[in-house]
């Protein structure tokens with residue numbers, strides 16, 4: 001890669017500065033911006049390939065549109081690094097995704113250029129429509145709103161709900177479909193096939209050249225584009241009707257496909273589209289990872305940088321562990337499900353567009369006919385799983401905890417109500433770290449435990465996790481949820497023979513006499529550490545790993561209340577309504593007396609940081625638990 005030049009980039013604090021550049025300077029600016037992102041991410045890893053793929057689009061959008069008055073909505077927002085750097089955040093960019101730094105995603109509170117906060121996919125069209133219609137109602141008729149959505153995000157049902165509504169709302173919304181034929185893993189499904197076909201079929205190529213002939217004429221007359229469009233409307237319509245198109249059928253005007261890496265062409269196209277009324281969709285073809293060869297060649301690996309890396313070679317700098325380290329929970333999940341599926345042919349696995357993230361790619365290789373990547377479609381994933389279970393299969397539906405929020409009604413209506421044996425595996429539960437508030441999986445215990453028929457479990461380590469997975473696939477277990485965190489477990493030897501865990505039974509971790517600590521899930525390890533620390537001070541802690549939030553081990557709770565009047569609960573979920581609340585409800589309802597303190601996520605959104613920083617901030621790391629025990633012991 002050439003030595004980093006930043007002469008043009010340094011002139012730009014805000015898009016108004018960008019608009020002072022000549023069109024001729026834009027390709028160089030794109031090179032500078034791309035190299036800047038590569039350098040920054042190489043030392044401060046974060047999302048990567050998607051931002052590199054939309055450099056030209058980003059520059060062209062801010063060049064043509066009068067941002068922040070005109071509003072851009074980036075779907076998911078993992079591709080918005082260029083946008084951030086051009087909108088007042090270049091000097092803070094080294095703090096990206098760090099505690100106290102800027103967020104990795106657009107965020108209203110961070111900048112007036114971030115018109116809408118994002119993180120979860122497929123929201124951009126709905127949000128853009130809302131922004132657009134609000135502008136209309138307020139009399140800001142000249143305000144323009146653009147949604148930029150990837151081909152992966154377009155597979156989410158919500159994107160279609162937005163298109164459906166926008167098409168008839170007489171709004172001026174522009175949807176830019178950024179098609180790079182990738183989600184995190186390769187894009188899947190009928191829509192993907194359709195988009196590929198649009199790029200390759202002769203009919204669509206004819207359509208493209210016809211439309212661009214017309215747009216070429218529009219271009220020559222600049223601001224009078226609207227009148228020219230009217231003159232050409234008939235021709236345009238007949239061209240489009242001749243070549244039936246999904247988006248046209250929805251009521252959008254479809255333009256494209258166009259090369260999203262030609263910044264000067266993008267400027268011309270956007271300038272034209274800016275003056276065309278009504279809902280429009282521009283189909284842009286880009287390359288994920290553009291300009292960084294390793295990321296172009298392996299877009300999945302470089303969706304987010306896998307660590308700090310050498311910008312010349314792409315070599316990732318791995319800190320060699322001084323001693324062998326435990327496996328990631330996701331890998332334990334991925335290996336265990338294959339092991340289970342080998343013995344139980346009823347087992348199937350479902351992922352909504354996260355085969356690599358959930359390590360279901362191993363199951364996909366071994367049992368392709370029993371493993372389903374359904375696209376970014378969490379609601380569908382759960383109901384699809386329910387369908388499989390209704391015909392007596394045992395689906396393991398693996399969805400990141402925060403994305404599972406999308407499937408709440410499906411869990412209740414399609415799974416729990418029908419007592420179907422669906423195993424919901426909530427990966428990335430708890431505080432995920434650098435992705436921040438949009439991605440922390442902290443609500444699941446609270447939102448699952450109030451659903452009838454559900455078993456709600458969380459393993460304290462990877463051996464427990466394997467046994468819970470084994471237990472969940474046994475006959476007649478009904479709806480069964482298992483949540484586990486991002487990151488590593490604690491054991492080097494974890495591939496032990498599988499055994500059943502009695503549902504609703506806790507296990508004792510430490511025997512003590514002064515105070516009881518009840519934990520759920522991985523934070524039990526923090527409680528274990530605290531127990532050991534406190535014993536050095538002469539404080540004796542009784543510690544239970546409760547394993548299940550539902551059914552609660554009330555027998556253990558009864559016994560705890562016979563011996564202790566001080567109780568601390570520990571969880572990495574919201575304390576309001578979560579595990580601690582479940583314990584508290586039981587104790588109060590049964591007339592027990594004593595003091596109880598719930599440690600977990602307080603009633604506010606937690607921003608980004610390393611997991612350790614965030615555990616500390618929330619006060620349930622081992623120091624926090626020790627602190628609370630000492631406080632209680634003082635009375």
Ligand SMILES: Cc1ncc(C[n+]2csc(CCOP(=O)(O)OP(=O)(O)O)c2C)c(N)n1
Nearest residue numbers: 050119120121150151152153182183184353
């Ligand atoms: C509701 C939801 N499910 C899953 C994800 C995880 N996710 C983030 S980006 C992404 C792929 C997006 O693909 P696309 O929209 O095509 O963008 P690209 O990365 O290709 O630019 C996925 C699955 C998410 N952010 N939100």
Ligand SMILES: CC(=O)[C@@H](O)[C@H](O)COP(=O)(O)O
Nearest residue numbers: 076078119304357428435486
């Ligand atoms: C933007 C997004 O939603 C994903 O890229 C997410 O950041 C992946 O998280 P993991 O790194 O935990 O797989």
Ligand SMILES: [Mg+2]
Nearest residue numbers: 150151152182
């Ligand atoms: Mg894509």
